[in-house]
Amino acid sequence: MRKIVVIFWSGTGNTKKMAEAVYASAQASNIEVSLLRVEDARLEHVTSADAVAFGCPSMGAEVLEEEYMEPFIESVEKIAHNGKPLALFGSYDWGDGEWMREWQARMEKCAFRLVDDGLIVRNAPSAGGLAMCAELGRKIGASIRDVRR
Secondary structure, three states, rough: OEEEEEEEEOOOOOOHHHHHHHHHHOOOOOOEEEEEEHHHHOOHHHHOOEEEEEEEOOOOEEEOOOOOOOHHHHHHHHOOOOOOEEEEEEOOOOOOOOHHHHHHHHHOOOOEEEEOOEEEEOOOOHHHHHHHHHHHHHHHHHHHHHHOO
């Protein structure tokens, strides 16, 4: 069975809501989807999945959360992912999305294939923001649905 893993960090619950919307819409017949807080994730979750979604809000001066998400992403970067489909998402309160652009570039360098530009939503996701998350979940699901092993 094809597998997708959605791994996220959320401080206020905004990115968690986004992750839940991505997760819910990524589920389809014959696709197993897991939703994990980054604190509970292991590198094997990424390497064994057919597609991955990472979610993290912008922190500080537009960086990834530094205690859990940044170290996890650093471990992910040590492996070439050979075109594995990837979705990125997160919430923010200030700035212009620089953290997401930098995150995308980092993930492309380790050979992930982004299914779309990183999705950013300001503060708590509105109904429209959650709809965009659902669309991102459909895209990550579609990225592997018809691919043969």
